[in-house]
Amino acid sequence: MNDVSEGVAGQVVVIGAGPVGLAAAAHLVERGLDVTVLEQGERAAAAVRQWGHVRLFSQWSELVDPAARRLLLASGWTAPAPDAYPTGHEWAEAYLEPLAAALGERVRYGSTVTGVARRGRDRVVDAGRAAQPFAVHVDTGGRHERLTAVAVIDASGTFGSPGPLGGDGYPADGERAASTRVAHRIPDAADPLDAARYGGRMTAVVGAGHSALTALVALSTIAERVPGTEVVWVLRRGGVGSAFGGGDADELPARGALGRRARRAVADGHIRVVTGFRTASVEIVEGTVTLRSEDGAVVEGLDEVVGLTGFRPDHSFLSELRLDLDVRLEAPVRLAPLIDPNVHSCGTVYPHGAAELAHEGEPGVYLVGMKSYGRAPTFLAMTGYEQVRSVVASIAGDHEAAAKVELVLPETGVCGGAGLFDAADDSAGGCCTPATPQLIQLGVGGGRASSC
Template sequence: MSDLPVVVIGAGPLGLAAAAHLVERGLVPLVLEAGDGPGTAVDQWAHVRTFSPWPELIDPAAARLLAPTGWTPSEAGYPTGREWIDDYLAPLAAVLGSRVRYRTRVAAVSRLGRDRLVSAGRSDAPFVVHVTQPDGTEARVHARAVIDCSGTWGQPNPAGADGVPALGERLAADSGVLSFVPPTPTEASDAAGKHVVVIGSGHSAMTAVIQLDEVARRDPSTTVTWVLRRGVVGDTFGGGGADELPQRGALGTRSKEAVDAGRVSLVTGFRTERVDLLHGRAVVSAEDGRTLDPADHVVVLTGFRPDLSFLSEMRLELDAILQAPVKLAPSIDPNEHSCGSVAPHGAAELAHPEPDLYIAGMKSYGRAPTFLAMTGYEQVRSIAAALAGDHEAARRVELTLPDTGVCNGAGLFDAPETEAAGGGCCAPAPAADPLALSLHPLGG
């Protein structure tokens, strides 16, 4: 199989970085992207500014691949999603050239002549990646290995508290009253004088709350309701000044200030059961019978989940809770802790019983939150080394991750209002510099 390519699923930041590492290792990548260009998911939040600075958003191997073209990395600042695409992802994809195929959707990954049940000769059989091509026809691509960097963006978690869309949620989404993306500046401005409900507790929700708070500052008739499933505990608003990524900490600081000032109403312990449409507005109700005032718009920002459907013929070893690789899951399980510094990890932690199949990037976290681009770049560096047979490099750690400054024990999602944050799993982080706020809807 040495003459076959390594198929990389997804031409986002991690998929393109994986391709760069494979090229550097002398391997042949083939990146399959369902969208029309690089960073299709990033393009959907192109208006949002990242909380990671430029140097942390550029993969080292990608930078080395780009250097001969005259491209130079940005040294400072916090790009928007659009800037990340235009100034980095698009040039990287251009250098990779025909190694990237767009409008090519992966339908399934299998082994040649073997379904999931067949063990005999399995590891010697090439992968078969079933795709739908730009013209709608089906095709099969043979590969020596597969790296799934398809992410989770297209699989948002619902508003429903039990992991299933609330009653009426799909209808509200179809009507346009409910959405799953932070509002654009224009959409936020259009909310002036209206009632907007934001559901979610992570960085995406804080992003939306801050955007809408700016509107409420200008027009006090604007009503913003922020809904949390859990009660308020010490880490509700993140690490603040203790976060080693200052702009990430600023999200919590700014959103807390909006709540304290009374411009944003915080509703806690609210587990959404249904969303009813009433004269073009949405009425959100909880399992305990509480009902919010009719909203002109509901923004659901409750995280994402992996799409594992096209890997159904692969032998995966996933954690029963997170749907992440079992060796990685204990360090990222939010039921156990909320420490931001996950130990750098690579091929060993991301391996599955299916040899030479890896799930990398945000999808490797399953349903766990707070994924950083730097984490993914280290993942694909290690995977490329393993596929090239350099197992010492695959084991080596070449990354130190920043701390969130948030330390919390079990019960992260369901802690009552009276519970104090605890756990003590992180050392105090250095104080942050007072930098301008920057936002990121994906948790890293």
């Protein structure tokens, strides 16, 4: 276990004022440690607000970190009804914003982290490295500064790096040129602007996760109201397979219900499905968009494309650190085998904390929350809460608490790894050990939290 509590005295820097970053700060405050939270946006939970119209899969009782709850209650906060399902906006306004307010001046907004390194050492230098504190480079309103930190917790998420349409992991030919016609945000059926953008027009939804299902339901709702609305669901996998989720077998009822609604929308004829389509190019033809696959198949006559193909971590500002990252998932190397989407698709992820999130080459740095999962598509918010509880215990030198990681994941009711995208099996049976549904799934495209 990495213990930095006996190293250089000073603050812990948390990057990101989202659900997991603010939870980390609450745990640090509770342990009497100095903390600064750096948030690029002008308000707390800036990323959550971008998908705020989406209702989460989990109840309020499952969406509040325990240390954050204790801090909030001490400030006079009134907890929302525990059995209600909030939207992203409601989560931000009723919990995350008050939590940031309770943390006070510890949270700095408009602060973009441009680099993290060992003070006076680039990644090549061995001599005296471990004894040096971290230098966190920050741009705030055009002013650059360096903060000194005893530890760094990166909870910046992945929302800012959506996956491209291109089937090989890079933007498809012409994708950037067609960027005004390609959105990476789930449509809001109640928003007049979205109703005007997608109503009476043809839209392709590219992706197979819960974000894509949420988009399909939203667009089918618009189709019911606006004649002439057409939706094409484009999947890379060879068949729909388990894309609708586990239905009644899902231990998060709201998540199962989403899959059932999407399945009905397809059955009712609101959505046309195209499978085995790996996009190679995006072309503008006489004012409409054409998607062309690697094998020459086309989806044409489109007005809009909604790309929900996952998200990726941005490690560019950590390039001078010696991170131990898995070569496939870009997740911490000890965590990666536990979350590999080629293997895990339901409640089979083992409990993990500071030990799995630590980097042997760089003690004191932790990637937490959605960023810790790298490119893995299914992250649970309370996984992040347990991560930061363990990480903060480790930073504080409480090794016993750090090692006691307890986490129960809800079964999705879906078998088979998400990485097996060519599988056409449509089984929806359960496959995991029964578990109490206490966690939410974040991943608008999961990465964003529309699949909560």
